[in-house]
Amino acid sequence: MVPLLVVAVFLLQGALFQPPQAAAFKIFTSDGSLTHHQITEAAFLRKMAEVCRNVAIARGKDFTLPINNKLTPTAVQRACSNSYSTLLQLATFNLAVLQTSLSNAAVDKKVSSTAHHFDNEDFKNGRDLITLGVAAVKVSIKKGNYLSARISLGAVCHTLQDFYSHSNWVELGSTAPFSTLIKPERPLENLASPSTKTCKSCVGDNCTDNILTEVLQQKLLTSGYFKFILPIKPAGKCSHGGTFDGSSYKEPTGGINKDDISSNHGFLHLRAAEMAINATMELLEDIQLAIGDQAFLKLMGLSQTSVLVFVLDTTSTLSYYIAEAKKVFLSIIDSRRGTSEEPSEYILVPFSDQDFGPLIRTGDADKFKEQINSLSTSDSSNPGLCLSGLLLTLTRAPPSSDIFVFTDSSAKDIELKIAVVAMMQITQSKVSFLLSNSISTRSQQNVSLSRSLSQSDIQFYRDLAHVSGGQTIEVTNSTLSQATTVITDVITTxxxxxxxxxxxxxxxxxxxxxxxxxxxxxxxxxxxxxxxxxxxxxxxxxxxxxxxxxxxxxxxxxxxxxxxxxxxxxxxxxxxxxxxxxxxxxxxxxxQSSVDVLFYFVEIVEGGHGDSWGQSFTRPFIGRNATFYVSVTGRDSVTVTDVLLVEASGSGAVNGTIKSVGATDFLVNIDRIPDWAFVVQLKGLLNDSSLVSQFQRQSPVQHKGSRITVTAQSQNITQPGVPMSVNFTVATNTTDGNYTIRARTDQGFSMSFPSSLTLGPGGSAQGSVTLTAPSDTESGTDVTLTIEAEAPGSTDLNYITLRFTVSTANTIFSGCYLLSMCLSFVCFFICHFVCLGLVFVAKL
The missing domain is CATH 2.60.120.380 (Jelly Rolls)
Structure with a gap:
């Protein structure tokens, strides 16, 4: 029988509406165990060191850095810089690792999915998840969508790494990764059949030999079963193990997971983690061979210089301004050519009052100059589609880009403001506006045209710039050339x-x-x-x-x-x-500094086998606690003394409680999210030999909380021509009434969703967004979906942003797998009633 204390503890954790799953390598360690983040980072570092060593050898240069388990981001960056004869950006590499790791960790939120964690001997569907995910990574890279590629890569890495923690591959004496998992053409062989008994009960707490001898001798592959609370599993099968695995209380008792050193098979944890590192490296090599070294470097975030990004209003009232802007663009391009500061990519997005785009992207400076010179204007005095052009840019430009928007008019599409703000915060990109004062001119039809910016228009752009950490500069034709200095400042590496x-x-x-x-x-x-x-x-x-x-x-x-x-x-x-x-x-x-700080809000989900976490793509809840992840780049170790939420437009501040999860990585807990807009500020100490100095950094991007929560779960991949439904929930503890719902994609896909949801006091409501990618959508297309919920009277607003990739690959889930998912959910809800009944009995 499952102990009543187990049920009571779970209910006290407040996790009744979030069923735990068999999580793998932990995020918090104090015993020398390795986490998913550490495994992913170690594989990235080793693989990058290998690539840079090969480049150095090909160029006749020395590469003396030993490739082992003691690599650090700083050491690899320095060694790679020597290979490439230029300073590769450490911050972008750390950002790539962090984005991949956050996506990796978020997989633990996949409720009751045996495939995502290789539980219940679900090897076929687990392998299908990996191979389809790898295909999505490759097509995203080929289209230049590196952020989407990292998100898909992180999810793939989690499932791949879980295999070594949850299966008996290590117990079978394997010394190399199971390459079949990334090679769909190979058959999955020697799997334990559904009727094959695989384990015997542990002797007390000792599970060192609970896998049956005949299973080991025949090299049969199995994995642990997991069932929350209920003691259910096929006869004779191994369990995952752990307090909340109800199946581990049924004969044969115990488990075989190697999630950390204290797990049932924790004595093999370090071997499983090392195997997971090698398997992740093998996966990275497969991707590298498919896409080439240069694209692989960009996937890893090791771009040599910055990206130059312009969003330009092309209406005719700006004809003189555009001519001057072209001169500015060309001047900046020419001044950087042949230097270490030459941009690795150029991006231009034009917009008018009728249209926006296309996004022009190239690494060739001459081709970019040709595109700029070929820009034409349109006759209009109407407001332009500024935010449409900016949203397209934010979803396509690399993360942490510096984007410059040139306009002299109000935005025609202000309804996109929340979607733009969301993408600013997700991509950590800074947007600066160069606004010209009122200009009058005459069109080709000899009609007088004029546009002007009101103070409210200017403030609108200021607000957007401040959210992203950018600038708003008001210029004229005569002073526009001076703005070159500012642009040059901020595209510096x-x-x-x-x-x-x-x-x-x-x-x-x-x-x-x-x-x-x-x-x-x-x-x-x-x-x-x-x-x-x-x-x-x-x-x-x-x-x-x-x-x-x-x-x-x-x-x-x-x-x-x-x-x-x-x-x-x-x-x-x-x-x-x-x-x-x-x-x-x-x-x-x-x-300019080699020491920078990355900030991301994360969601901590308390589960039955430890906590899982992932990046939060929504505003935090005002008045409640929240957690964000801080990573300091450019040092192998740092001392962080203070992390604060500082009021963006005032002197308020909220202190955070700092918990180290690595030499330069920290989770910071905030007791309450304030009701004002804020930035994250970090203070600490840098240790250089005998010199100790204070340092200070700040997140350029502003954040703001909400008293509305919007939650949703979506698959990472959809197929062209096939409708995809995304279920979402809106909840609040304050205002009741009708909440306005808005949903949009950056690709303009057709979709249906409720225009409003009715919430009672402190209540919630559910809705669904159904969207369909056109049947001719190119495989690898990256799609961003934003779902917004606005309180009655426009008093509050929150959103959630989801990203997925359109792929032409076949559907990965078999009917049996979908059935098992449904049965898992049925069992989960049965558990709710059982738990409530047990608690009621306990009260009696």
């Missing part, structure tokens, strides 16, 4: 944000920021109407904002922006700046 604040009030205020020894080319931006400011160095030297060239730096005025370029001497330490202005303003401090 290894750029980090030290401080960024926004103020909507006009009171005088003082700010401080810390510059560490790794920073160079530090620039301070102050955007506003005639701000008065004074800058103070750590040594007490000051400079007024009215002094163009002073002891601390040079000051340049570009429209409504003041650019302060600090002198290179005596930068380290705490700086101060006082600002006094009669209008709203923003302050930003950036510089």
């Amino acid at each position: 290894d750029l980090v944000t030290v401080l960024q604040v926004e103020r909507i009030s006009s009171k005088a205020e003082n700010f401080s920021f810390v510059l560490d020894p790794t920073l160079s080319n530090v620039t301070v931006y102050i955007t506003g109407d005639s701000p008065v400011f004074n800058l103070y160095s750590p040594t007490g030297v000051s400079q007024s904002g009215s002094v163009a060239d002073g002891p601390l730096g040079s000051i340049q005025t570009i429209g409504n922006l003041k650019r302060v370029k600090l002198n290179s001497d005596n930068q380290t330490g705490e700086w101060k700046i006082s600002i006094d202005t009669t209008s709203s303003y923003s302050l930003k401090v950036i510089g």
Whole structure:
């Protein structure tokens, strides 16, 4: 019988509506166990070191870095930089690993899926998940959709790695990965039949020899069965094991999982983890051979320089402005050619009042210049499809891109604002707007045309820029060329944000920021109407904002922006700046550094075999606790002293509780999400030999909570011409009434969904979005779906964003698998009633 205490503990965890599954390698370790993130990172590092070693040998260069289990991102980056004769960006590599790892971890949220975890001897469907996922990775890469490729890759890696934790492959004495899992042409052989007995009961807590001798001798492949709470499994079969695996209480008792050192077969955990690392490397090699070294480097995030991205309004009122913009574009391209700062890619998205796109993307500077010169204008004085063009750019440009939008008009498609904000936060891309003042001209039909930006229009663009950590610069034809300086600043490699604040009030205020020894080319931006400011160095030297060239730096005025370029001497330490202005303003401090910080909100799902987690693609709930993941790049170890949520437009702050999950990785718990917009700020110590220095970094992207939750689960892949349904739930603890529902994809696919859902006080409601990719959709097409829920009276809003890939591969799930899924859900709901009954009996 299942102990009543087990049921009570599960209910106390508040997990009644989230059935746990057989999770694999843990995310929290204190005993030397390896996590999914560590396994994935180790495989990435070893594979990247191998690629860079081969490149070095081919170029006649030395590569002395030993390829072993002691590799660090910093060491691999330095060795690869020597191979490529240029500084490869460490931050982008860490971002690639983190995005893959977050997608990897999110697989543990797949409820009752035996295939995703190789439970219940579900080898065929598990292998099909892997091979279909690998195909999706390859087609996404060939289309340049590297973020989607990493998301698919992370999911594949999780299932592949779980095989070595949940099956008896290691117990069979295997010394190499099971390559058949990534080679669909090979047959799955020597599988234990459904009637074959595979285990005997453990002797107490000792499960070292619970797999039957004949299974080991015949090299039969099996895996543990898992059933939440209920003691159900086929006769004689092995169990996964663990407190919440009800099947492990039925003969034969115990389990065979190797999730961590304390598991039933934890004595084999390190061997299973090493096998999982080797299997992940084998998978990466398969992808590398299919796509080539250069594309593989981009998948790994090791692009050599930045990406130059422009979104340009092409209406005729901007004809003079466009001509000047073309000169700016060409000047920037030519100034970077042949240097270490030459962009690895160029992207251009035009838009007008009638259309937007296509997205023009190339790595050839000359072809890009031809595209710019061939841009034509359209006659119109209407608002343009600015957000449509920007959304297309955000979904196609690489993550962490710097995007520049040129326009002189309000946005015609403001309903896309939430979708744009969501993609800014997901991709961590910064968007800057260059706005021209009112221009009048005449069309080809000799009709007078004019467009103008109102203060509300300008504020709309400012709000978007502030959310992403970008700038809003108001220019004229004569001052546009000066904006080249700002564009050049922000497309510099290894750029980090030290401080960024926004103020909507006009009171005088003082700010401080810390510059560490790794920073160079530090620039301070102050955007506003005639701000008065004074800058103070750590040594007490000051400079007024009215002094163009002073002891601390040079000051340049570009429209409504003041650019302060600090002198290179005596930068380290705490700086101060006082600002006094009669209008709203923003302050930003950036510089180049090898030390940067990545921030992602994550969802922690408490399950029966440990916690699982994944990236959150929705706003956190106001007033409740939340967790985010912090990764510091550029050092093999750091000391983090403070992580805070800082009010974006004020002085409020909420402290976080820091838990280390690696030498440079941390999970930060926030007791309550504030009701104001915020940024994440990190402070800590850098240890360089005998020198210890303070450092400070900040997330450029703003976040805001909500009192609405929107949850949904979707498959990562859909087929052209086949309808796909995405079920979602909207819940709140505040306002009842009719909630407006909106859904859209960046591809414009046809879809149906309810226009509203009715929620009672503190209640929830469910809906479904059904969408269909056209039958002629190219395989590998990346699709972003955003589902929004808005409270009555537009008092609150939240969203969830899902990404999936269109693939022409055959459906992977067999009828038997779908039936087993359905039975799992039936059993799950039966468990609810059993649990509630047991608790009721306990109360009696």
